Structures are given as C-alpha cells and as structure tokens.
Amino acid sequence: MTFRKAAFFIVITTLLLCIKASVSFGKLKVIYETDMDTDVDDAAALAMLHALADNEEVELLAVMHNTSDDFGPGYIDAINSYYNRPDLPIGSYKRDDTYSRDIATLLNCCPEFTRPIVLDPFFEGDVRTRADVADSHQLYIDILQGVPESSVTIISVGYMLNLEYLIKDPVGLELVRRKVKELVVFGGGWMPQDERHVLKMNLGGQQINHTAGMAAMHVFEHWPTPIHVNANRISKEYYQGERLKETPKNNPVREAYRIYRHNKEHWNRHLADMSAAYYAVFRNRKPEYWTLGSRGTPRVGCTRDPIIHFYSIWDTAEDSQHVHWSVNPGKFEEISEHIEDLFVQPPALKD
Numbered sequence: 090m091t092f093r094k095a096a097f098f099i100v101i102t103t104l105l106l107c108i109k110a111s112v113s114f115g116k117l118k119v120i121y122e123t124d125m126d127t128d129v130d131d132a133a134a135l136a137m138l139h140a141l142a143d144n145e146e147v148e149l150l151a152v153m154h155n156t157s158d159d160f161g162p163g164y165i166d167a168i169n170s171y172y173n174r175p176d177l178p179i180g181s182y183k184r185d186d187t188y189s190r191d192i193a194t195l196l197n198c199c200p201e202f203t204r205p206i207v208l209d210p211f212f213e214g215d216v217r218t219r220a221d222v223a224d225s226h227q228l229y230i231d232i233l234q235g236v237p238e239s240s241v242t243i244i245s246v247g248y249m250l251n252l253e254y255l256i257k258d259p260v261g262l263e264l265v266r267r268k269v270k271e272l273v274v275f276g277g278g279w280m281p282q283d284e285r286h287v288l289k290m291n292l293g294g295q296q297i298n299h300t301a302g303m304a305a306m307h308v309f310e311h312w313p314t315p316i317h318v319n320a321n322r323i324s325k326e327y328y329q330g331e332r333l334k335e336t337p338k339n340n341p342v343r344e345a346y347r348i349y350r351h352n353k354e355h356w357n358r359h360l361a362d363m364s365a366a367y368y369a370v371f372r373n374r375k376p377e378y379w380t381l382g383s384r385g386t387p388r389v390g391c392t393r394d395p396i397i398h399f400y401s402i403w404d405t406a407e408d409s410q411h412v413h414w415s416v417n418p419g420k421f422e423e424i425s426e427h428i429e430d431l432f433v434q435p436p437a438l439k440d
C-alpha cells in the first residue's frame with residue numbers, strides 16, 4: 090500500500106469510528122421495569138426494546154423484575170438470550186409480599202406463561218427464578234454509579250416496588266436525582282379533570298396488591314426527576330400480536346402469546362406497555378405522535394371504600410416537572426403497525 094493510500098485509509102477509518110461513536114452517544118440508555126407474567130404486553134415490549142437496540146436506537150442497561158413471582162426473571166433471560174444478549178443484567182424484587190399472579194387467580198384468567206417456558210429446555214437461557222439474579226436495589230446502585238449525569242430513562246410498566254425501595258435509600262435517591270433523566274410510566278388513566286380513576290393494574294390494581302399501591306403512592310410523591318405517565322391507550326381495533334405466528338417456534342415471545350391466547354380466535358393483544366416504551370424512544374423524534382397534557386403530579390390515593398381502595402388523580406400544577414401524555418388517535422394505526430414490526434423483527438445475528 091502506498092503512503093497516500095495508507096493515509097487515506099486511516100482518515101476514512103477514523104471518520105467511520107467517529108460516526109459510530111456519535112451514533113452510539115445518541116442512543117437512549119434504558120432500564121426496563123416489568124411485572125412480567127401479569128400480561129403478555131410486557132414480553133412484547135421487551136422484544137421491541139431488543140429490536141430497537143439491534144437498530145442502534147436504544148442501549149439496554151438492565152431489565153428489572155418487580156413482583157414476587159418466581160419465574161419472571163427466568164423468562165426475561167429467555168428473551169434476552171433469544172435476542173443474543175444472554176448477559177444483559179437482570180435484577181429482581183426479592184421480598185415475598187406482592188404476587189402479580191394474585192389477580193390471575195382471583196379472576197380465573199391470564200394463563201401463566203413464564204413457568205412453562207422457563208422449565209422447557211427448548212428455550213434458551215440459564216436463569217430460572219428470582220434466586221438466580223441480582224437484587225434490583227444493588228443492581229440499580231451499581232449501574233447508576235457508572236453512567237453519565239442525567240442519562241438514563243427508566244420505563245416502568247409494572248409495579249413500583251423496586252423504585253420505591255431505591256428512593257427510600259438516601260444513596261439511591263441521590264443517584265436517581267443525578268443520573269435518571271426521566272421516568273416513563275404506563276399504568277395511568279390520569280386526566281386533567283378533578284376526577285378519581287380506579288388504579289390500573291400495572292400499578293397494583295384497585296385493591297389487589299396493597300403493597301404495590303402503596304409503592305406507587307410513594308414513588309409519585311417523592312420521585313426527584315420528571316415523570317411521564319400515560320393518559321390513554323391505543324384502542325382495541327389496533328391490537329397486535331398475530332404476526333408472532335410467523336416467527337420461529339423457539340421465540341419465547343411467540344410462545345407466551347400462544348399460551349396466553351391459545352383458546353382465542355387470534356393472538357392480537359393490547360399495546361399498553363409497548364406504547365410507553367415507544368413513547369420513551371420516539372417522543373422527541375415524532376412529536377406529532379403524542380399529545381402532552383397539563384403539568385402536575387400524578388397521585389395515588391387510598392380510601393376505606395369497600396370496593397375501591399386505591400385510585401389515581403392528576404393534581405394540576407403548572408410549575409411541576411411531571412407531565413401526562415396521550416397517543417394521538419390519528420396515529421394509532423401507524424404506531425401500532427410499527428410496534429408490531431419491531432417486536433416480530435428477527436434478532437440481529439451474533440457477532
């Protein structure tokens with residue numbers, strides 16, 4: 090190689106490395122908080138985040154499991170392994186006081202998909218139960234200590250128990266204040282009118298899990314950085330999931346939908362948790378997709394009413410850093426199709 094050619098090669102290589110570094114710098118750093126096994130949208134939302142990571146739009150830092158159900162972490166590991174990220178850190182809530190399976194038992198619904206997939210050697214992964222993964226609290230501390238200021242987005246689509254205990258610890262609270270840019274939540278129903286809404290399932294439901302309801306109450310009152318909570322959801326005619334049938338049988342998300350929807354006429358299911366993950370990634374790049382409501386504080390209240398124990402209410406305050414967001418109904422079709430494109434996207438090839 091001549092000197093001129095070598096110099097040209099070095100310049101081009103340096104340029105490409107700089108471009109790659111700048112793209113990498115722009116990736117959204119995400120920690121995903123899930124009550125895996127309450128519903129299958131948690132699974133598809135995680136698949137979607139893996140696809141977005143494959144597409145260089147997201148950097149997944151960790152997945153945190155936030156209930157006392159044992160097999161959620163093993164199932165999360167099955168998804169991570171399927172997407173060729175078997176070493177992606179997983180943390181879990183470790184106390185034995187808040188089971189999301191309670192609602193399934195109570196309503197005689199919602200087939201359990203985590204246990205059968207974790208125990209089936211056909212699916213990848215070497216984690217079984219909560220005992221095999223880190224305590225979410227310590228994992229949060231370790232991760233947040235190692236990231237730049239105001240760089241992390243937490244997407245919370247389950248109970249808030251991990252987050253509650255994180256910010257009850259002064260060290261954790263200070264790390265969140267410094268390192269967490271925002272908390273994006275699905276589990277709302279917050280609207281600006283002075284009206285109470287029944288607390289939604291992602292946050293524990295109206296009366297199912299008292300510990301989860303109390304956790305949401307604490308987090309919304311004390312979280313030190315901006316919170317973005319949903320006010321609506323993508324309506325039923327745009328539900329997705331049927332195309333998972335086109336994916337390989339060892340795809341644990343496909344299997345979850347097969348188990349969950351086996352006696353239904355199709356596999357389409359709501360896009361609740363996916364919409365929050367989608368909002369977190371595309372809220373700035375696609376502002377026409379969203380409607381932002383008034384600023385204020387999402388609050389969870391508690392009554393002694395024999396029917397409704399927990400409720401949510403939006404406490405409007407223009408100087409608040411928190412906001413509620415809605416998906417633009419005119420974009421339901423476009424967004425729902427893109428969400429499904431992402432969660433059926435084949436995993437990137439291994440290096």
Ligand SMILES: [Ca+2]
Nearest residue numbers: 124131246247
């Ligand atoms: Ca959920």
